[in-house]
Amino acid sequence: NAGVMQNPRHLVRRRGQEARLRCSPMKGHSHVYWYRQLPEEGLKFMVYLQKENIIDESGMPKERFSAEFPKEGPSILRIQQVVRGDSAAYFCASSPGQGVLEQYFGPGTRLTVT
Amino acid sequence: GENVEQHPSTLSVQEGDSAVIKCTYSDSASNYFPWYKQELGKGPQLIIDIRSNVGEKKDQRIAVTLNKTAKHFSLHITETQPEDSAVYFCAASPNSGGYQKVTFGTGTKLQVIP
Numbered sequence: 615n616a617g618v619m620q621n622p623r624h625l626v627r628r629r630g631q632e633a634r635l636r637c638s639p640m641k642g643h644s645h646v647y648w649y650r651q652l653p654e655e656g657l658k659f660m661v662y663l664q665k666e667n668i669i670d671e672s673g674m675p676k677e678r679f680s681a682e683f684p685k686e687g688p689s690i691l692r693i694q695q696v697v698r699g700d701s702a703a704y705f706c707a708s709s710p711g712q713g714v715l716e717q718y719f720g721p722g723t724r725l726t727v728t
Numbered sequence: 729g730e731n732v733e734q735h736p737s738t739l740s741v742q743e744g745d746s747a748v749i750k751c752t753y754s755d756s757a758s759n760y761f762p763w764y765k766q767e768l769g770k771g772p773q774l775i776i777d778i779r780s781n782v783g784e785k786k787d788q789r790i791a792v793t794l795n796k797t798a799k800h801f802s803l804h805i806t807e808t809q810p811e812d813s814a815v816y817f818c819a820a821s822p823n824s825g826g827y828q829k830v831t832f833g834t835g836t837k838l839q840v841i842p
Contacts, residue, residue, distance in 0.1 A: 618771075645827065656734075656817055656832040657772065669827065705771050715760045715779075715821070715828050719771035 616641065618708050618720035619688075626726045633693040633700070635723045639708030646689040647717060648674075648681060651703040663689060664711070696727045730755040732820050734833030742841050747805045749836045751818035754799065758820040760828055761794060761801050766815045766835075775816075776803070808840045 619638040627633050639646050644665050649657040659673040663683035674681065678696075683689040693700055703724045707717035731754040741747050753761075759780040764772035778785045778792045778801065785792050789808075794801040801820075805812055815835045821828040 620771075647830075649832075654835075656834045659829060659831065662827060662829070670829065709828075711827070716762070716774055716777065717828070717830065718774065719764075721771045 618643075618706060618718055620706055620720035620723050622723060623721060624724050624726070626728060627696050628728055629697055630695050633696050633725055633727075635691040635693075635704050635706075635725070637689040637691070637706035637708075637720060639689070639706075640710075640718055643708035643710045643718075645709045645711045646683050647707045647709075648689075648691050649705045649707065651705060651722070653702075657705060660691075693725075696725075698727050701725055701727045730758060730820055730822060730829075730831040732818060732831050732833040734818050734836060736836060737834065738837045738839070740839045740841060741808050743808060743810060745808055747808055747812070747838055747840075749803045749816055749818065749838075750800060751802070751820075751833050752798075752800045753820035753831075755820065755822055756796075756799065757822040759823055760821040761792070762819050762821070762830070763790075763792060763803050764817045764819065764832075766817065768814075772817060805838075808838075810840050810842050813838055813840045 648660040651657045661674045661681045662670040678694045680692045703722045705722045707719045734751045762777035766772045791804045818833040819830045821830040
């Protein structure tokens with residue numbers, strides 16, 4: 615079984631550019647979570663999505679950040695007009711839902727803003 | 729919201745010795761407590777978890793204990809090996825409207841000295 619896939623693994627953007635991070639959940643998983651990890655810190659919840667729906671975006675900054683999980687294709691985390699403070703590792707996790715509690719993480723995308 | 733504290737932040741043990749990592753949580757509604765291992769440059773890997781209806785769970789060399797009254801839980805690794813060296817994260821999660829919103833601790837960097 616393929617695990618959670620994220621791409622790109624590394625992304626370098628200049629200040630003001632847009633960053634687009636993609637996450638393909640495990641087969642059969644319809645729930646996706648995005649987390650941000652700053653260096654030497656734990657993971658912080660950003661957003662929780664099911665297919666075509668944002669369920670909880672309480673951890674996501676209201677400006678410049680958006681997320682989607684379309685009916686077809688991967689989940690996308692989009693950061694517009696990036697700033698140096700956006701530099702971090704962004705992880706997505708997936709779960710099958712239906713009462714299953716475990717979340718399985720992808721390898722992450724390391725975003726560097728220069 | 730939930731707040732998870734984790735100690736120690738770093739831990740060095742001799743190969744073969746035991747390692748113990750402790751966490752406390754604040755939200756009495758939390759009912760799911762996963763532990764993740766993160767190796768350098770990789771995503772977190774679920775290694776063991778415990779639900780609130782049990783006090784202890786064991787899987788080979790790792791065990792977790794949960795004290796709901798005191799709101800603390802611990803990870804025990806016995807007979808440590810060099811490949812156990814990694815950063816370990818505890819997490820706590822209440823069921824929020826049908827899904828698990830996970831709050832992570834700040835991590836423990838475990839070094840096993842051969």
